[in-house]
Amino acid sequence: MKPRRKEKKILFPxxxxxxxxxxxxxxxRKTSNRVVYGVMVAFLLLFAxxxxxxxxxxxxSSMKSVxxxxxxxxxxxxxxxxxxxxxxxxxxxxxxxxxLNTLVYVIGAVIAAVVFNSLLAYAVAVVKPIGYxxxxxxxxxxxxxxxxxxxxxxxxxxxxxxxxDPDHQSYLTFLPLWLGFGANAYYYMLFRDYFARLxxxxxxxxxxxxxxQVQVFLRVVLPLSRPIIGIVAIFAMTxxxxxxxxxxxxxxxxxxxxxxxxxxxxxNTNPPLQMPDFLLLILLSVIPQIIIFLIFQRQIMNAGAGxxxxx
Amino acid sequence: xxxxxxxxxxxxxxxLSLFAFFVxxxxxxxxxxxxxxxxxxxxxxxxxxxxxxxxDPAFSKAVGNTFLYILFSILIGYLVPxxxxxxLSEVFHFSGIFRVLLYLPGxxxxxxxxxxxxxxxxxxxxxxxxxxxxAFGGEAHPWKGSTDxxxxxxVLAMTWRGAGSTALIYLSSFQSIDExxxxxxxxxxxxxxxxxxxxxxxxxxxxxxTLFVLQIISVFQVFYEPLVIxxxxxxxxxxxxxxxxSYLYAFEDFEHGKSAATAMVLVLIIAVFTxxxxxxxxxxxxxxxxxxxx
Numbered sequence: 354m355k356p357r358r359k360e361k362k363i364l365f366p367x368x369x370x371x372x373x374x375x376x377x378x379x380x381x382r383k384t385s386n387r388v389v390y391g392v393m394v395a396f397l398l399l400f401a402x403x404x405x406x407x408x409x410x411x412x413x414s415s416m417k418s419v420x421x422x423x424x425x426x427x428x429x430x431x432x433x434x435x436x437x438x439x440x441x442x443x444x445x446x447x448x449x450x451x452x453l454n455t456l457v458y459v460i461g462a463v464i465a466a467v468v469f470n471s472l473l474a475y476a477v478a479v480v481k482p483i484g485y486x487x488x489x490x491x492x493x494x495x496x497x498x499x500x501x502x503x504x505x506x507x508x509x510x511x512x513x514x515x516x517x518d519p520d521h522q523s524y525l526t527f528l529p530l531w532l533g534f535g536a537n538a539y540y541y542m543l544f545r546d547y548f549a550r551l552x553x554x555x556x557x558x559x560x561x562x563x564x565x566q567v568q569v570f571l572r573v574v575l576p577l578s579r580p581i582i583g584i585v586a587i588f589a590m591t592x593x594x595x596x597x598x599x600x601x602x603x604x605x606x607x608x609x610x611x612x613x614x615x616x617x618x619x620x621n622t623n624p625p626l627q628m629p630d631f632l633l634l635i636l637l638s639v640i641p642q643i644i645i646f647l648i649f650q651r652q653i654m655n656a657g658a659g660x661x662x663x664x
Numbered sequence: 665x666x667x668x669x670x671x672x673x674x675x676x677x678x679x680l681s682l683f684a685f686f687v688x689x690x691x692x693x694x695x696x697x698x699x700x701x702x703x704x705x706x707x708x709x710x711x712x713x714x715x716x717x718x719x720d721p722a723f724s725k726a727v728g729n730t731f732l733y734i735l736f737s738i739l740i741g742y743l744v745p746x747x748x749x750x751x752l753s754e755v756f757h758f759s760g761i762f763r764v765l766l767y768l769p770g771x772x773x774x775x776x777x778x779x780x781x782x783x784x785x786x787x788x789x790x791x792x793x794x795x796x797x798x799a800f801g802g803e804a805h806p807w808k809g810s811t812d813x814x815x816x817x818x819v820l821a822m823t824w825r826g827a828g829s830t831a832l833i834y835l836s837s838f839q840s841i842d843e844x845x846x847x848x849x850x851x852x853x854x855x856x857x858x859x860x861x862x863x864x865x866x867x868x869x870x871x872x873x874t875l876f877v878l879q880i881i882s883v884f885q886v887f888y889e890p891l892v893i894x895x896x897x898x899x900x901x902x903x904x905x906x907x908x909x910s911y912l913y914a915f916e917d918f919e920h921g922k923s924a925a926t927a928m929v930l931v932l933i934i935a936v937f938t939x940x941x942x943x944x945x946x947x948x949x950x951x952x953x954x955x956x957x958x
Contacts (some may be wrong), residue, residue, distance in 0.1 A: 366756055371685065371710035373843050375754055379850065384854065390755075397751045400744075401765040404828060410792060411780055427795045471677035482672025488680065497887045497938050501907060502927045503690035505764060505914040509703060510685060538681035563813055578698030597888060598911075613775045618826050620892075622777065628783060635776050646771040657767070659830040 394618040396607070408639075414612070415633035422629050435629075442633055446493065451612040456526055458611050461531035462593035463586050469535030469587065474544030475570060479556060489545075496538035498504045501598050507600055519605045526609055530600055534593060547572070547581040549650045571581060587649070594642060697924035713925035723926065724905040726897075730933070732815050733883045735907065740816065741823035742879060748827060749834025750815065750864075763835075766828040776826065780894040781821035785893065808893055811902035818889045818903055830875065831887070837871040838864070872949070877941040884934055886909070906930045 368381040368390070368497040380386045410429070410659070473492070477485045493620065495645045498506070511517055511529045532538075551574065559569045575582075594613070610618065616638055619626060628635075646653060701707045717723040752763055753876065769777070784792040807813055841864065849859045857893040862955070885888040890896070890903035897904030906926055914923035 365736065371756055375750070375838070375859065376856065377846075380856065389856070393751050393755055394757065397746070397755050400751070401762055404766050404822070407780055407824065408772075410784065414783075422875065423790060425790070427790060439724060469679040469682055472675050472927050473683075475806060476672045476675040480667040480668060480672035482676070485672065488676065490689065495683065495691070497881070497934055498687075498691060498931055499907065500686065500888075501885070501887055502910065502930060503687075503694045503713055504699065504911070505920060505923060506693035507686065507690040509693075510689065514943055532682055533686050535679060536686040538687075541679075541683065547730050566668075569879055591771065594835055595775065597773075613773050617775060617892075629781070630890065632783060635779050636687070639772050639776050642771045642773065643768065646768065647764075650767075653771075657770070657829045658836045 367615065378646070389517055408643075411632055411636050411639070415636045418630045419629060422627075428537055437634075438630065438633065442630060443637075446615070446634065448634075449635060451615045451638075453612065454609055455611040455613075455641075458527055458530065458592055458595045458596075458600070462596070463530045463532040463589045465533075465535040466537060466589035467582055467585055468538050468591075469532075470537055470540040470543045473482070473546055474541050475574065478545045478548035479551070480657065481572070492538050492541055495536075496542070500533070504598060504602065507599075512602060517603065517605070522606060522608060524609070526604065526606075530596075530603055533599060534589055535587075543585055544578075544581060545578045547578065551577060583652060587653055587656045590645070591642070591653075677927065692929050694924045697920055698928045699921075700924075701921050702918070709921065714929075717922050717925050717929070720922075722897075722901050722904060722909060725901045726906045726909045726926075727929075729902070729904055730884065730906055733745060734815050735878055735884055735916055736766065736819040736885050737822065738876075740819050741827065742876065745827045745830035745875075746763045746822060746834050746868075748831035749838055750834045752831060753838035763832070766831060768828065769825050770829040772825065772890060775892070777821055777825045778889050781817070781824070785817050811899055814890075814894065814899065814903040818886070818893055821893070822886075822889060833875065834871060835869070837868055841867045843937040848912040869948075873944065874956075877937065881934060881937060884930060884937075906933075 363469060368377045368387065371378050371381060376386055376390065413430050416434050416436070418435045421432060473488075476482060477489055508517070514529070516526060516529050555573060555577075556569060559573045560566065577583075589642065596611070597613050599615065600611055601617060604610045604614055607618075616634055619634060620631065625631075666732075697703060699708055699710060701709050716845040738930065739769060748766060750765070752759065755762065757801075772780075786792070786794070787804075787809045788794065789798065789804040793807050797803070797805060804957075845863050845867075846859060848861060854862070884905075885907060886905040887907045889904055890908050894903045897908050907930060910923045910926040913919045913926060
């Protein structure tokens with residue numbers, strides 16, 4: 354499952370050191386296979402370029418002045434780097450506020466995603482009270498249907514609980530949005546499959562020793578579950594950062610909007626923002642995600658690689 | 665036993681009420697709503713909503729578009745991650761850097777991606793796609809303003825964002841292929857091409873089928889791409905998706921019944937595909953399933 358880890362980091366490993374995989378050192382004794390390898394590297398370079406190019410475009414264009422972007426001669430990099438507008442736009446749209454709101458939103462979403470889905474999964478996979486099979490099927494039914502599909506009745510429910518009041522200025526308004534992450538069939542299934550694979554004897558031995566069920570969960574199951582908690586936390590983190598429609602509908606007060614909602618609303622302002630300025634706001638919204646990825650790249654990519662083995 | 669049941673249900677109580685609130689109740693409410701005139705008056709109107717949407721050209725356009733989205737997402741987006749996964753598993757120079765670069769687009773929020781690509785697809789001659797086209801001697805073209813191009817362009821943006829993370833799934837499938845099978849084939853003097861067809865592809869079958877179906881199902885969720893790039897499903901509804909149409913009915917036209925009826929049609933389509941997928945898995949059971957359970 355894990356990407357292969359190389360023992361020693363060599364910048365240019367030699368072809369005769371290639372072990373395992375589709376082509377190995379023996380294959381690379383033939384020139385034709387070496388040519389194939391060259392073609393593969395070329396393709397990979399091309400794909401890497403395609404992956405990075407739009408991000409470079411975003412960076413370069415957002416630093417251009419308005420006059421430059423409309424001029425007839427196009428240059429990829431700005432002729433004049435307009436760094437000064439970062440602080441102008443930052444204060445104009447109070448971007449610190451968006452970052453803070455997003456941070457609060459993400460933290461709450463991650464906590465809700467981990468706590469509630471794991472509780473349900475533990476009950477179904479380990480405790481197995483009467484009726485647990487029905488619950489399992491009902492949760493799976495919700496998995497196939499996108500939440501956005503039923504968003505109108507959901508919003509009316511949220512309104513009925515008094516959470517759609519535009520005068521509310523506290524983070525309590527986030528509560529229904531956070532709790533939404535606590536009802537995620539995919540996270541539930543990840544936890545459930547993980548708990549089901551825990552060694553049975555361990556859980557039983559712990560309960561025989563007189564530890565009650567709550568202690569078994571806290572002392573035995575939770576410490577063993579750190580990998581899956583990490584995976585769900587990563588998924589919930591990236592999903593909540595990008596979460597759009599429900600927060601867009603619920604967070605009507607500008608002071609509480611997350612960065613993604615803010616960007617969307619700014620895109621609809623009249624008169625519209627100049628293109629390089631708007632791209633700069635997009636860039637600002639993307640930077641935290643890139644930084645988080647560079648810090649946690651191994652964990653994030655390992656979590657992502659397991660996605661396909663589940664349905 | 666009683667104690668166990670009580671404890672189990674005590675654990676499930678809060679999570680289940682969350683599922684009820686966020687998933688089940690809205691779903692049931694939407695089902696009922698599809699036979700009512702609107703959310704607040706709740707007069708039953710029979711199948712009037714369904715008749716109304718079937719008569720709406722925007723709806724038939726959205727149904728047709730759904731199949732176009734599927735077609736293009738398979739043409740553009742299905743094989744690229746397979747190829748990427750293979751390349752990542754075989755190229756052993758700078759493999760870590762390649763992996764990071766290819767995964768990077770997947771980290772960017774969907775909204776930022778659609779705004780970014782919407783800018784590049786702009787109609788004016790100073791927008792990126794036209795700049796590139798002109799550099800190769802072409803004429804400026806109204807990319808996102810063109811009813812023929814809008815769906816492929818949306819799929820291209822989705823593929824750009826999703827291909828890297830899907831490629832990692834294939835990467836781990838490629839890496840979990842038993843080395844000794846390749847070794848045995850080498851002993852027997854099989855060419856790389858034969859190895860690829862007889863060992864690599866069959867070992868990958870489970871992942872290929874699963875991700876094929878997941879890709880189709882994910883296409884039904886196309887929403888903010890046509891909302892932003894279109895915008896609102898444009899031009900002339902040529903990028904309208906069922907999900908977006910359902911949203912626009914409710915939030916722009918305030919026709920809750922029609923919105924719910926559209927949602928029910930989408931649920932039906934998703935259910936059919938899910939069922940077909942399950943039957944397919946069952947039919948292919950046996951040796952095949954071992955591969956899927958990695």
